[in-house]
Amino acid sequence: MSLNIIVLAKQVPDTRNVGKDAMKEDGTINRAALPAIFNPEDLNALEQALRLKDANPGSTVTLLTMGLPRASEIIREAMFRGADGGIVLTDRVLGGADTLATSYSLAQAVKKFGNYDIILGGRQAIDGDTAQVGPQIAEKLGIPQVTYAEEILELKDGYVIVKRRLENGVETVKAPLPCVVTVTGSADACRPRNAKRVMKFKRAVSPTEKAKLTPEQQAIVDSREGLNLQEWSAAYVEADPEQIGLPGSPTKVKAIENVVFTAKESLCLEDNDEQIENLVKELIANHTIG
């Protein structure tokens, strides 16, 4: 059985390697100082997708990402590892979106894509850490969702069996297709880039990138299979202007504070419930937690 698999992915600043220049004076992220990478859990999702493809010859894995035109970089990265192609949903009017507007926009793109069997994505992106976009897309498409997936155990006869990694153990669930599955970082790491695929797909370009090439280079892109990536606009996916970008985002950032921990004192607690309870109360009282 051949499957149409969509992998949702995001290009994110590499917040795991934060250097001293990572934040600007005003507390916002200095994107120039942070390399843009493939969101780590989306790579876990890609691996699950590629395994489905391995097990079901003839399947295609398509990456779908929303972001700046340069997000085509992660589509190439996915193709180096085994994906067949990808779409960048990119448009100025999509900028400033919160999770609600983002999931609406992506859901529109999925509808435009049409015939799909399963949608995979990472549990959350390391820049926002919300874990909301995957589930919201499922809701907007009106299909089931399986979150915290660690492994797709089986896919056949119109359903999928997924192992979920939860706080206190694992749970195995069955869901009808099509559905959205979001994958955790505890799932197997993504396979490496493949040498031949890198040499082949290093030339894959989005229309924005292609426009900057010489006519000879453009001719090569057209003469070989799979090198033309897609770029979709908000209008192309028939998105309602009121529901996308800033207008479609009820989340408003009130203020961002750059918190620098200056306290040097330390506290030693005895190993008993009373002292721990006192500490917790204190932390709640001073709003450190809660």
Added chain:
Amino acid sequence: MANFYTDNPDLKQHLSHPLMKKIVELKERGYADAEKYDDAPLDFEDAMDNYDKVLEIVGDLCGEIIAANAEDVDHQGPRVENGRVIYADKTKENLEACRKAGLMGMSMPRRLGGLNFPITPYIMAADIVSRADTGFENLWGLQDCAETIYEFADEDQKQRYIPRVCEGETMSMDLTEPDAGSDLQSVMLKATQKEDGSWVLNGVKRFITNGDSDIHLVLARSEDGTKDGRGLSMFIYDKRNGGVTVRRIENKMGIKGSPTCELVYKNAPCELCGSRRMGLIKYVMALMNGARLGIAAQSVGVSEIAYREALGYAKERMQFGKAIIEFPAVYEMLAVMKAKLDASRCLLYETSRYVDLYKAYEDIEKERKLTPEEKAELKLYRKYADACTPLAKGLSSEYCNQNAYDCIQIHGGSGFMKDYACERVYRDARITSIYEGTTQLQVVAAIRHVTTGTYAALMEEYAKMEVSEKLAPVKEMLAGLVEKYQAAIAKVNEVNDPAFTDFMARRLVEMAGFIIMSYLLITDATRYNSESMTKSAIVYGNMVRAEVEKHAEFIANFCPCQLDVYKA
């Protein structure tokens, strides 16, 4: 995100050597494959970009997976069950990663499923893999055996076996036997031709690296009643056909992840590779030359990790109120380690380029007649490759042992404990100067290039190269050392006693090697405008002057009449 290629800028510089243009153009035959294969390069820059990108994958796998697995592999090691080898769990993981990344059959042509890489970027990958896990480099590096099938097997055999190697099946070369180690002419494993013309193997092989591989190249005695190398032929044994079992694996000092097997052949079906009687004299010699270059790369990788481990520790370890790297005794050791590493890397890639050039011409010769100029180049580069390979293998392996020793020394008492990687590096290093021909046998292979003047010719070539102002004094000094080298040869020729020549062979070969490596280092440091290589070139120059003069003195003052004193 460790990447063992991108964190070492010297590698990319070596890859950018001006001779690469010629190598790539010969290898790609004017980039004709671009019409047929989507992964084939369009031109020189495109090909170099491909090597760079693929080496980045190698560096990533090595930094992220293979190096991280090395300690586990060393502890668990492989085992034998029911006559079959079971790799350590992490070895399986490493192999699987290499397969998925498509890093097998790198130098094989595209039509057979390979990447069609020249030897130089392939050898660079070996250098990187060895730094991550020296023992694993063997399993991965045995893909080199496919080269022998490509060169000598018939088309049908190439079609059947090489794509399997490119897909990730492993190989082994079954040469050594209990009574045939360095002396392969004594191989006894019996190949018998049946009435239907097919062959079977019977007997025992010992010390076979990765002996339970999928595809074996086997050296066996096909000519009944013969006793020397002329009765030996090369066979391909396919594990799928059965007939070979693993009796035991050795409990080794180092490279513990690489299974070293004793194999029993019982009517094992096999097929002849190439012509009868050419097994040792032609094919094994070719196979060994490739393997020796591989060990040179492995040795450079060991030197790299030894240097890095030592440097890291010396910067962190505080004694007497400062980091130990501040003390002359320690920083001298580190500078010398780095100089040996850089010098052996320069010779490694110089050798691989010569191999690339002559092999490309040999391959083209299969398709068309070479022009007289091309023929002359083929001969020249083959001679240089023949001369440089034993130097690179012999001296780099000795250097990596010295570097591993110094790495432990810098760690002090901690280095003697099992807590640091340096103790594994020390054990892994030890085999490099032994297998694929001991250093003593590399000297035997190299000495004729001392006496016939190949090394002197190379020195003459290198002396013409431009060097930076900083390194001009080293170059001037080397001219003096060349004279001492010539004087030492003259003395040996004058004595004209084979026993004396053999006795002095190691010294002469070392003198040649040291001078050549020093020339390469000053030229490469200049060409790549590299500050670190320039430092190494100065340190190495100082070292080489002392070493060459030591040998020169010894040879000049040694009376052949003293030879008897040395005999047991």
